[in-house]
Amino acid sequence: MLYREAGQFKTSYSADQAMLTIPLDRWFVFGLAAFAIVGVPLLASEYLIASILIPVLILSIAALGLNILTGYCGQLSLGTGAFMAAGAYLAYKIATNITWMPIWLVIPLAGLCAAAIGIAFGLPSLRIKGFYLAVATLAAQFFLLWLFVKVPWFVNYSISGVPTAPPRSVLGFDVTGATATNEAKYLFVLAFVIALAWIARNMARSRIGRSWMAIRDMDIAAELIGIRPLPTKLSAFAISSFYCGVAGALWAMCYINTVEPTAFDINRSFQVLFMVIVGGLGSVLGSFLGAAFIFLLPIFLNSAPGWFGYSVAGDIITHIEFMLFGALIIFFLIVEPHGLARLWQIAKEKLRLWPFPY
Amino acid sequence: MNRPEHILLSVKDISLRFGGVRALTDVSFDIREGEIFAIIGPNGAGKSSMLNCINGFYHPQEGTITFKGEERRQMRPHEAAAQGISRTFQNIALFKGMTTLENVMTGRMLKMQASFVEQALYIGRGKREEIAHREKVEEVIDFLEIQSIRKTPVGRLPYGLQKRVELARALAAEPELLLLDEPMAGMNVEEKEDMCRFVLSTNHELGTTIALIEHDMGVVMDLSDRVVVLDYGRKLAEGTPDEIRGNQDVIDAYLGVSHD
Numbered sequence A: 001m002l003y004r005e006a007g008q009f010k011t012s013y014s015a016d017q018a019m020l021t022i023p024l025d026r027w028f029v030f031g032l033a034a035f036a037i038v039g040v041p042l043l044a045s046e047y048l049i050a051s052i053l054i055p056v057l058i059l060s061i062a063a064l065g066l067n068i069l070t071g072y073c074g075q076l077s078l079g080t081g082a083f084m085a086a087g088a089y090l091a092y093k094i095a096t097n098i099t100w101m102p103i104w105l106v107i108p109l110a111g112l113c114a115a116a117i118g119i120a121f122g123l124p125s126l127r128i129k130g131f132y133l134a135v136a137t138l139a140a141q142f143f144l145l146w147l148f149v150k151v152p153w154f155v156n157y158s159i160s161g162v163p164t165a166p167p168r169s170v171l172g173f174d175v176t177g178a179t180a181t182n183e184a185k186y187l188f189v190l191a192f193v194i195a196l197a198w199i200a201r202n203m204a205r206s207r208i209g210r211s212w213m214a215i216r217d218m219d220i221a222a223e224l225i226g227i228r229p230l231p232t233k234l235s236a237f238a239i240s241s242f243y244c245g246v247a248g249a250l251w252a253m254c255y256i257n258t259v260e261p262t263a264f265d266i267n268r269s270f271q272v273l274f275m276v277i278v279g280g281l282g283s284v285l286g287s288f289l290g291a292a293f294i295f296l297l298p299i300f301l302n303s304a305p306g307w308f309g310y311s312v313a314g315d316i317i318t319h320i321e322f323m324l325f326g327a328l329i330i331f332f333l334i335v336e337p338h339g340l341a342r343l344w345q346i347a348k349e350k351l352r353l354w355p356f357p358y
Numbered sequence B: 001m002n003r004p005e006h007i008l009l010s011v012k013d014i015s016l017r018f019g020g021v022r023a024l025t026d027v028s029f030d031i032r033e034g035e036i037f038a039i040i041g042p043n044g045a046g047k048s049s050m051l052n053c054i055n056g057f058y059h060p061q062e063g064t065i066t067f068k069g070e071e072r073r074q075m076r077p078h079e080a081a082a083q084g085i086s087r088t089f090q091n092i093a094l095f096k097g098m099t100t101l102e103n104v105m106t107g108r109m110l111k112m113q114a115s116f117v118e119q120a121l122y123i124g125r126g127k128r129e130e131i132a133h134r135e136k137v138e139e140v141i142d143f144l145e146i147q148s149i150r151k152t153p154v155g156r157l158p159y160g161l162q163k164r165v166e167l168a169r170a171l172a173a174e175p176e177l178l179l180l181d182e183p184m185a186g187m188n189v190e191e192k193e194d195m196c197r198f199v200l201s202t203n204h205e206l207g208t209t210i211a212l213i214e215h216d217m218g219v220v221m222d223l224s225d226r227v228v229v230l231d232y233g234r235k236l237a238e239g240t241p242d243e244i245r246g247n248q249d250v251i252d253a254y255l256g257v258s259h260d
């Protein structure tokens, strides 16, 4: 007996409402978290931690954020990069100007600033929907990035305009900047990932999550049962931008070690959107699967030919990458809007009935 | 209920226009506490528009609506919901991507008070409320016999069951006045019988006042205590099912159309 959903009965609603209703699931997630905290820093190579795990985890936070807005609340946004940039620039500004503030506080504070900006750019969502809202968020993308580049105040008038992340520590260990070890950065990022994923899951199963989904599925009916569209949509914009802001701050502080605009351009917005679509709209698990998948696919494509002794020109790989992404997006949008997370669920449902499928 | 004279909702001289279209003209009637009140009339008579005025979705140009003694010209839909008016729709308005359970839970939305932080951390009221309201919602789910589809996304349910889930969502709000817009339309005989049974037991066991729109005359005559007939946006008649059946205007205007 490997993994069974059948025969798992709950005796109270609180048990049924628990986040992970199957003990095996619960132990799996706890085990995974424990392994991520203890096992990975001990076992994983520097390359794996610095070049794969850290960026994938940070992008998972951004994907969670966009999923809250687009997957749960149904508001399409192409401004993810800009909200990440807001987090990155403001984290830098706060960290360098309020030097006594611990970095673990600076990053959520930068997230809050991004949330405020998100609310401002979410205001049009009361009047416009779908394609037109996407265009409005695109305006946010270009405007905010332009602002951060043009106003030197954000980078403390640094000559290059691309300042390096200041070194800051938690419990005596450097976690940001060039001096920090990869393990310390990884654990610092992981702490945010665990907390934010847990909070996202809590929101999804509470009143606020249901009101987002109600607005997404039928806003008129939602209003008739007492959900106020404006505060509901704005809360989604705020929380989504908070997640993106935290992701942007971590990206600058713990991954690339600089604050630079190209890291948060329109391509970033599309990358995170693809993660959400491929991973699964309206799914916490999907945000992680999508982030890992979209980030790893190009790396895989680049190294796979080498494993079989072929060598393929770089530009061909890039083209294959574009084609694959295009095909995947179309596939998931049309065939399986709930993405990889849904495919995983279908596999579980099949297992539930196995070996007596009818 | 043994105080049928007590008026829960009073509609006075309501007129509603859409540009040149007069959807309702000077319509007045009272709905008494504890009764099942039917609104009937041919297609386009303005029945749905009437319900939309009552729960604040349409704003009539003239007239007043008095609910629980409080007179108003218009209100916002979420205010009507907060005051105790719930409804179902002619074209099902469920949240398709959510499960039955989640849909019914949205009916409790206005009764939940946990702060954002309590919800995000699932502590204190955030957790207590989820469990307490889940118990209430399970009662409604038992009442309407939809236990087996609890965790099914409603988009995958057949039409008849979707109608039932929609009723469940409305009942979860524990309304004082329940507005049902053609709850049995498009159902087969068996589903209709089930729905009639649920409407009656909602009225008898929960004591909910119900205003319903229905085209099936047999159903209307069986279920309702009183009936109002609309035609071209005007009130044609009002009375008990027997009185309506004997009313010559109604026979001419409404029943008359289908007697051949």
Ligand SMILES: Nc1ncnc2c1ncn2[C@@H]1O[C@H](COP(=O)(O)OP(=O)(O)OP(=O)(O)O)[C@@H](O)[C@H]1O
Pocket (backbone or CB within 6 Å): B018, B021, B022, B023, B041, B042, B043, B044, B045, B046, B047, B048, B049, B050, B090
């Ligand atoms: N939102 C609207 N905009 C314009 N006209 C409307 C609107 N809603 C209703 N009407 C018009 O008002 C009139 C009454 O419509 P209503 O839907 O209330 O009729 P009904 O009695 O419910 O009919 P049915 O039995 O077909 O449901 C119709 O002429 C309709 O076209």
Ligand SMILES: [Mg+2]
Pocket (backbone or CB within 6 Å): B047, B048, B049, B090, B181
């Ligand atoms: Mg109608």
